[in-house]
Structures are given as structure tokens and as C-alpha cells.
Amino acid sequence: MDQHSSTLMQGRPAFSSPMLKAAVLALLFILLLSAPAMLNAGLLFWVGMTMIQAVFALSWNLLFGFTGLASFGHAGFYAIGAYFTGAALRYDFPLPFLGILALAGIFGALVALAIGVVALKRLTGIFLAVLTVALTEAMAKIIGFSPALGEQDGLGNIPRPIVGFGVFNLDLTHSNDYYRFLLVAVALMVAALWWVVHSRIGRSFRAVREDAERARFIGINVTRVRVLSFMISGGTAALAGALSAPWTRIVTLDQVNWLASTQPILNSLLGGFTSFWGPVVGAAVYTAINYWTRTFAGLSEMLVGGILVLVILIAPTGIVGLLGKLTRRIRKNGDRT
Amino acid sequence: MKRRTVLKGFAASAGVALGMNATYLRAQSAPIRIGASYALSGVGAPVGTQMLVGTQIAAQQINRAGGLLGREVELVIRDDKYNSAESVAVARELAGDGINLMLGGSQTVTALGLAPLAPELNMVAIIVAAAGMPVTHELFNRNIFRTTANNYTQYGSLGRTLIEQNPEIKTWISLAPDGDFGRDSALFFGRAVEKYAPSGEVTVLDTIYAQATATDFRTQINQLMSSDADGLYLGIAASAQISFFQQARSVGLYDKFKAIGEVGNGDITGKAMGRNTHPNLWSVCHWLHNQEPFASNPVSQQLYKDYVEMKGEDFPSGQVAAGHRAALALFAGIDKAQSTETEDVITAMENLTFESVGGTVRFRPEDHQMLGLNYYSQMGPSTEAPHFQFNQVTSVDASEMIEPANPGQPFKIEELSQ
Numbered sequence: 077m078d079q080h081s082s083t084l085m086q087g088r089p090a091f092s093s094p095m096l097k098a099a100v101l102a103l104l105f106i107l108l109l110s111a112p113a114m115l116n117a118g119l120l121f122w123v124g125m126t127m128i129q130a131v132f133a134l135s136w137n138l139l140f141g142f143t144g145l146a147s148f149g150h151a152g153f154y155a156i157g158a159y160f161t162g163a164a165l166r167y168d169f170p171l172p173f174l175g176i177l178a179l180a181g182i183f184g185a186l187v188a189l190a191i192g193v194v195a196l197k198r199l200t201g202i203f204l205a206v207l208t209v210a211l212t213e214a215m216a217k218i219i220g221f222s223p224a225l226g227e228q229d230g231l232g233n234i235p236r237p238i239v240g241f242g243v244f245n246l247d248l249t250h251s252n253d254y255y256r257f258l259l260v261a262v263a264l265m266v267a268a269l270w271w272v273v274h275s276r277i278g279r280s281f282r283a284v285r286e287d288a289e290r291a292r293f294i295g296i297n298v299t300r301v302r303v304l305s306f307m308i309s310g311g312t313a314a315l316a317g318a319l320s321a322p323w324t325r326i327v328t329l330d331q332v333n334w335l336a337s338t339q340p341i342l343n344s345l346l347g348g349f350t351s352f353w354g355p356v357v358g359a360a361v362y363t364a365i366n367y368w369t370r371t372f373a374g375l376s377e378m379l380v381g382g383i384l385v386l387v388i389l390i391a392p393t394g395i396v397g398l399l400g401k402l403t404r405r406i407r408k409n410g411d412r413t
Numbered sequence: 414m415k416r417r418t419v420l421k422g423f424a425a426s427a428g429v430a431l432g433m434n435a436t437y438l439r440a441q442s443a444p445i446r447i448g449a450s451y452a453l454s455g456v457g458a459p460v461g462t463q464m465l466v467g468t469q470i471a472a473q474q475i476n477r478a479g480g481l482l483g484r485e486v487e488l489v490i491r492d493d494k495y496n497s498a499e500s501v502a503v504a505r506e507l508a509g510d511g512i513n514l515m516l517g518g519s520q521t522v523t524a525l526g527l528a529p530l531a532p533e534l535n536m537v538a539i540i541v542a543a544a545g546m547p548v549t550h551e552l553f554n555r556n557i558f559r560t561t562a563n564n565y566t567q568y569g570s571l572g573r574t575l576i577e578q579n580p581e582i583k584t585w586i587s588l589a590p591d592g593d594f595g596r597d598s599a600l601f602f603g604r605a606v607e608k609y610a611p612s613g614e615v616t617v618l619d620t621i622y623a624q625a626t627a628t629d630f631r632t633q634i635n636q637l638m639s640s641d642a643d644g645l646y647l648g649i650a651a652s653a654q655i656s657f658f659q660q661a662r663s664v665g666l667y668d669k670f671k672a673i674g675e676v677g678n679g680d681i682t683g684k685a686m687g688r689n690t691h692p693n694l695w696s697v698c699h700w701l702h703n704q705e706p707f708a709s710n711p712v713s714q715q716l717y718k719d720y721v722e723m724k725g726e727d728f729p730s731g732q733v734a735a736g737h738r739a740a741l742a743l744f745a746g747i748d749k750a751q752s753t754e755t756e757d758v759i760t761a762m763e764n765l766t767f768e769s770v771g772g773t774v775r776f777r778p779e780d781h782q783m784l785g786l787n788y789y790s791q792m793g794p795s796t797e798a799p800h801f802q803f804n805q806v807t808s809v810d811a812s813e814m815i816e817p818a819n820p821g822q823p824f825k826i827e828e829l830s831q
Binding site: 115116117118119120121122125220223226227228229230232233251324325326328330370371373374377 | 453454458490491492496497498501502503504505506507508509510521522525526528529530533534545547551552592593594
């Protein structure tokens with residue numbers, strides 16, 4: 077077993093029983109569903125943003141943690157979705173909202189395909205990393221000169237949609253209603269990513285990550301697998317951005333820079349990139365730190381930075397990996413006694 | 414029904430009534446909580462923290478004078494991190510805590526997040542210093558009031574000041590950051606120069622662009638030096654502006670350009686350049702406590718006194734006055750409405766007139782844009798420390814330089830008459 081496989085094993089979450097996992101996830105879903113009745117509007121907004129950031133981080137980690145590729149400009153994909161959806165709602169494109177979301181995801185995947193075909197043929201990570209950074213920078217420039225996209229000011233006053241289902245309409249104009257829609261959409265996306273990771277495709281991703289030469293030897297088309305992973309990742313990131321536009325009701329260039337691209341990396345490293353749930357935990361912890369330190373200007377950045385240094389030094393597999401290690405140690409001690 | 418049961422019922426009713434009355438009275442005597450959302454960390458912090466000081470001093474002053482409606486004013490301070498998503502979160506959190514009055518939008522990016530939310534949150538939102546045109550145009554709603562000049566008024570007035578003060582300069586050029594603010598401010602400046610040139614014979618050359626955060630201006634300085642212009646609008650701000658002046662001075666740009674109007678660095682540039690300050694440098698001026706008309710304005714003098722007491726420093730930033738003015742506007746609105754209810758305060762503020770450090774200001778009812786005098790300072794080098802000095806402050810009445818109110822519609826300069 078190589079080192080990476082071994083860290084993956086260490087990173088397995090503490091609760092390994094499928095029944096227990098399902099129960100915890102069901103409880104979490106119910107808690108999140110009832111959040112509008114329990115939380116104030118500001119905290120609810122951050123819960124919604126955390127869910128979006130969790131999906132964004134999962135999309136990045138599908139590439140890094142499961143396929144072994146690094147993107148340092150993932151915000152570009154997020155921005156594709158956010159700006160497309162923002163413009164579609166603001167300028168009242170004659171498209172149903174679900175169609176807008178689908179198109180946003182498809183655009184993200186197509187851009188990933190275009191980059192992937194160019195970069196991944198070379199099969200080395202640096203080309204992909206540089207091209208994704210270039211994509212983000214180019215997008216920022218284009219948006220900065222596009223009056224329809226708000227230039228430097230950003231695209232504001234984005235209306236929330238009313239989703240038509242033929243026989244009935246789902247009015248999402250109120251925050252609480254859009255939050256519930258967001259929760260369901262995020263749950264479906266997380267489930268879809270979980271299925272991808274645990275399916276035959278996911279296994280081929282991991283095989284390529286572990287050893288591309290061996291994978292090729294056993295008949296896996298490495299380039300195709302990498303491009304597919306990049307497309308799923310780019311499409312998911314664009315969908316996360318698409319869901320964020322009606323939630324924040326403004327999209328700005330803040331979301332199209334290198335700092336925004338570091339957010340999914342930060343969340344994945346904090347939570348643990350070796351575990352599927354690591355980026356979700358990372359996003360939640362990051363938000364919690366931000367929220368609890370909101371009255372102390374600048375403290376959240378110092379705390380997050382400090383915790384990240386600690387995580388890298390003490391627990392390179394992130395919070396989930398650390399929890400797994402602790403649980404195993406407790407179990408081992410229990411078995412001895 | 415037994416007599417005891419009836420008596421118990423009366424007693425319970427009286428208890429409930431008394432309890433409700435006590436709650437009501439407590440609410441009436443509790444502090445008036447006002448949200449103050451500024452950029453307190455990140456790149457906007459140098460400006461946001463100064464504005465917050467102005468707001469805190471305004472709250473201190475009103476509490477010292479007995480409060481508002483007999484109640485103390487309590488600021489609930491939050492950091493919007495110069496980020497639109499944070500400004501949205503802050504506004505939602507404040508609303509969730511029952512706060513319906515807030516000051517925010519210290520920069521356009523945060524104002525654009527905050528402004529559309531105000532009606533949904535049933536809030537009165539004072540946009541403190543965001544000058545972007547959309548705030549009182551396509552993003553306008555009744556719940557927002559802007560207490561600073563918009564870009565069109567600000568840079569049009571700067572252009573007018575420069576050409577009126579320097580009528581001998583016949584050719585002007587702009588160096589602006591490559592973005593919508595830079596393009597717009599240079600355009601507004603140039604249009605005003607053309608419009609207010611006393612002789613009518615003035616040429617405005619094409620704008621030269623640079624990165625807002627550039628450190629090397631050799632290419633642009635070359636272009637400026639080879640142009641026919643002898644008057645310059647400099648839209649580059651902050652430390653990039655200092656770099657520009659340091660590089661420009663050494664190649665003789667100070668001799669070529671007889672007057673320069675800069676975007677608003679003011680004393681920051683003066684302190685950095687000292688005796689190497691351009692001899693005829695004009696700035697957007699927010700507040701200079703020791704220059705007229707501020708020196709004889711009682712609001713200005715009280716602000717300066719309280720600033721020195723609070724911070725222990727003698728040279729307040731002009732941004733302090735922006736935070737102070739925004740808070741005064743809201744306090745005056747509450748006082749006029751004799752209520753803290755959103756609708757009452759909005760109605761009162763639509764026709765509000767109040768005193769600020771720069772004199773009397775009012776709101777235009779149609780788009781809630783503040784109108785008053787906008788100030789421009791002229792500085793140059795000095796032989797005494799700090800080796801630069803402000804020589805004069807002039808003003809332009811915003812009502813002469815503002816576009817017609819057109820709430821809900823984008824601003825289009827081409828639709829304005831020349």
C-alpha cells in the first residue's frame with residue numbers, strides 16, 4: 077500500500093457503520109430544513125453560503141483528492157455559473173430557472189472540457205493549474221469591461237426566481253423559501269457526487285490518481301478519465317455559483333479572483349481532502365470561525381490561518397482524518413482493556 | 414361562575430396588562446440600536462475604520478446631549494470586510510436582531526449588496542460613502558439614502574474647479590485606472606472641463622489608462638510627457654498615486670503640468686511627497702478642520718475636539734467626517750420623525766435638512782441623494798514641517814452639478830444636455 081492509500085485509510089471518518097451514517101445525515105438534513113424557524117436571518121444566510129461553499133469545495137476535491145489534479149483557478153467555474161444565472165434572472169431570460177441552472181452547469185463543464193483537452197493531454201498538473209488561473213484572470217478582465225455584467229461594481233439586484241412546474245409554481249422570492257430550495261439542490265448535488273466517487277467512474281479516478289501508468293496498463297484511458305473528472309468538477313463548481321447568485325442577490329469580481337479560488341482549497345485542507353466529507357466539514361468549521369469572530373475585525377483571518385497551520389502540522393488529513401485517528405485510538409484502548 | 418373564579422380572572426388580566434405595559438415601557442426606554450457596518454478589515458479598512466470613528470463620535474455627541482427621543486443611541490458595529498456577500502450577511506444579521514436602522518456601504522461594492530436588501534428587511538439604510546451611480550439609479554429604492562456625492566457630481570465638480578481656477582490651461586488629459594470607475598471619472602472630469610472653460614476653447618485629449626495597483630508608470634509618464642496637455646486629472650489613488658508622483662517628478666512632469674486634479678488622496682499624498690508635492694495639486698476634499706469654511710463651522714469644530722479627545726491625535730482623516738455626516742443624517746431623521754419606525758423615518762428623511770461639517774445639506778426626495786457643497790482643496794510644498802500645506806479650499810454646490818433624478822433607470826451621460 078503506498079503512502080497516499082495509507083493516508084486515505086487514516087482519513088476514514090469516525091463513524092463507519094452505514095446505518096449510523098445515514099441516520100446522522102438524515103438528522104442533519106432535518107435540522108437544516110428547520111433552520112429558518114430556529115435561526116436569525118443573518119445566521120441563516122451563512123448556513124446557506126456554507127452549503128454552497130461545501131459543494132464548491134467538494135467539486136475541487138473531486139479533482140484533487142480523488143483524481144490527483146490541482147486547479148488553482150476554480151473560482152473561474154464558480155463565476156461562470158454565478159454570472160450566467162445572475163444575468164439570466166436580472167435580464168429576465170426566457171428560460172425556466174431549472175433550465176438556467178442546468179445551462180450554468182453545462183457551461184462550466186464545457187469550459188472545463190476546453191481547458192482539459194488543452195492541458196490534460198500534457199498529463200502534468202502544472203499545465204492545468206496555470207490554465208485555470210489564466211481562465212479566472214481572463215474572466216475577471218472580460219467581466220470588468222462588460223457593462224451588462226456590472227463591470228467592477230458587480231451585478232446587483234438579482235431577483236429570486238419563481239419556478240414553474242406546469243401545474244403549480246414554486247415561489248422562491250422569500251429568503252426562507254429559497255433556502256429550502258437551496259438545501260434540496262445541495263443535498264441532490266452532494267448525493268450525486270457521492271455516487272460518482274463510489275461508482276466505477278470514481279474508482280477509475282482513484283486508479284489514475286494512485287498510478288497513471290498502471291491505470292493505463294490495465295486499460296483505463298487516463299486522459300479521458302482526467303477530462304471527465306475535470307468536467308464534473310467544473311460543472312459542479314458552476315452549479316454552486318449558479319445557486320449562490322439568487323441567494324446573495326449580487327455577484328461581484330470578488331468571486332473571480334485568486335483569493336476566491338483558495339476558498340475551496342482551504343475548506344478541503346481544513347476538513348480533510350482524503351475524505352469525501354472533509355470539504356463539507358471544512359466549510360462548516362470555516363463559517364463557524366467567521367461567525368463567532370464577527371465582532372472582532374481581522375481575528376477570523378488570523379484564527380483560520382493559525383488553525384490551518386496546526387492542521388497541516390498535526391493532522392495533514394484534516395479534521396475528519398484527525399477524528400478518525402482519535403476514534404481508532406479510543407477503540408484500540410477499549411479492546412485492550 | 415364562582416366569585417373567586419371571577420376575581421382570579423380579573424387579577425390575571427390585570428397582571429397580563431401590567432406585564433405588557435412594563436414590556437412596552439421597557440421598549441420605549443431601551444437604547445435605540447443602530448447598525449454600523451464598515452470595512453474594518455481587508456483592503457477597505459484604512460477608509461472604513463476612519464468612517465467608524467466619525468460615526469462613534471456622532472453617537473457619543475447625541476448621547477451626551479440626552480440621546481434621541483429620550484433614549485440612548487447604541488451602535489451595533491460589524492465588519493463588512495469590503496465584501497458584498499459579507500455586507501449582505503451583516504444586514505440580514507442586524508435585521509434578524511430586530512435592528513431596522515443602519516449605516517453601511519462605505520464603498521460601492523458593499524453598497525450594491527446592501528441596497529437591494531433594504532426593502533426586504535424593512536430597513537432604513539444610509540449609504541455612507543459609495544459614490545457609484547447605480548445606487549441612486551437602477552438600484553434605487555425608498556429605503557436607502559446616500560450621504561455622499563455621486564461620481565458624476567464629484568468628478569464633474571473637480572473638473573469645473575480645475576478649469577475655473579486655471580483658465581490659462583487649454584489642453585487637458587486624464588490618467589485613470591483601467592475600469593469603470595476610472596473611465597467614468599475621467600469622462601465626467603473632461604466633460605466638465607469642456608463645459609466650464611471660460612474662453613470655451615479647451616481641448617480634452619483621450620484618457621490614458623493604467624492598472625489601479627500599478628507600481629511602474631514609465632509608459633504612461635512617457636505618453637503624458639509627449640502629449641500637448643498641460644493640465645492633468647489623475648484617477649489613480651492610494652499608494653499607486655504616490656509611486657506615480659515619485660516617478661513623474663524625476664522626469665520633469667511637474668514643470669509640464671501646470672495643474673493636477675487628483676481623485677481624493679489629499680493629505681496622504683502630501684504627507685508622502687512632502688516638499689516634493691506638486692505646487693498646484695487639487696484634491697477632492699472631505700474635511701480639513703483647520704481650513705475655512707470648516708474652521709468656523711461649529712459642527713466641524715466639535716467633531717475635531719471630540720476626535721482629539723477620543724483618539725489623542727491632531728490630524729484627523731477627512732473620512733471621519735463621512736461617517737459623522739451619515740450618522741447625523743440618520744439621527745436628524747429619527748428626531749424629525751419622532752419615531753424609529755422604518756416608514757416614519759423614511760418619510761421624515763425625504764425632506765430632511767441638517768447641519769454637517771461642511772454646512773447645510775439636504776436630501777433630494779426623488780432619489781434620496783444628498784445635496785450640499787462639495788469641497789476641493791489646493792495644496793503645494795511648504796518650507797515648514799510637514800513640508801506640504803493646503804493653500805485654499807473651494808466649493809461647488811452639488812445642485813448645480815448633479816444629473817436630473819432618474820430613480821430606477823441607469824445613468825447615461827450621453828442623455829444629458831451639454
